[in-house]
Amino acid sequence: MSSEEDREQTEGQAELDSQFLVFAGSEEEDVDFAKVFWNSVSLHPPWESRLVSGDIRQRLKVANSSQQNARICHAPPAVDTRKDPFLLEAYIKEKTEEKLRYLEKARKREDIMELLRKQRAERIKKELLSRPYQPKHTPKVQSSTAADSSEEACETLRSLRDFD
Numbered sequence: 001m002s003s004e005e006d007r008e009q010t011e012g013q014a015e016l017d018s019q020f021l022v023f024a025g026s027e028e029e030d031v032d033f034a035k036v037f038w039n040s041v042s043l044h045p046p047w048e049s050r051l052v053s054g055d056i057r058q059r060l061k062v063a064n065s066s067q068q069n070a071r072i073c074h075a076p077p078a079v080d081t082r083k084d085p086f087l088l089e090a091y092i093k094e095k096t097e098e099k100l101r102y103l104e105k106a107r108k109r110e111d112i113m114e115l116l117r118k119q120r121a122e123r124i125k126k127e128l129l130s131r132p133y134q135p136k137h138t139p140k141v142q143s144s145t146a147a148d149s150s151e152e153a154c155e156t157l158r159s160l161r162d163f164d
Contacts, residue, residue, distance in 0.1 A: 026034070
């Protein structure tokens with residue numbers, strides 16, 4: 001059946017080629033080259049842009065029979081009471097291990113904080129020792145020329161107002 005479909009497809013392609021490939025006024029050799037070129041061109045998207053790989057078979061699983069689903073949905077779950085003590089013991093063990101991990105993290109955090117406090121105290125002690133040997137920082141005082149110039153400007157304004 002596929003050979004019949006292939007034959008029909010090639011016939012349909014040949015019919016389309018005969019209708020749309022027209023090279024009026026061209027040499028026979030150029031027409032042959034052009035036909036070979038246009039027949040070889042494929043306008044498929046590149047392999048990188050395809051969403052589905054051709055070699056992977058993507059198919060959904062076959063659904064189970066409806067009778068099994070009905071029975072599963074309405075049947076009460078079987079409770080195994082023999083597992084309860086083991087599950088409870090495992091749960092308690094897991095919680096205690098988790099608590100121990102948190103306590104260990106808290107202890108490490110306290111150790112780190114103590115180390116930081118110690119380093120800070122040492123740094124402050126060193127700064128206090130080196131303070132007498134550091135250059136003195138004096139606040140900048142406005143120069144007398146700036147104060148004199150502002151006073152002169154005020155006097156000039158007063159004299160101009162008085163002049164009027």
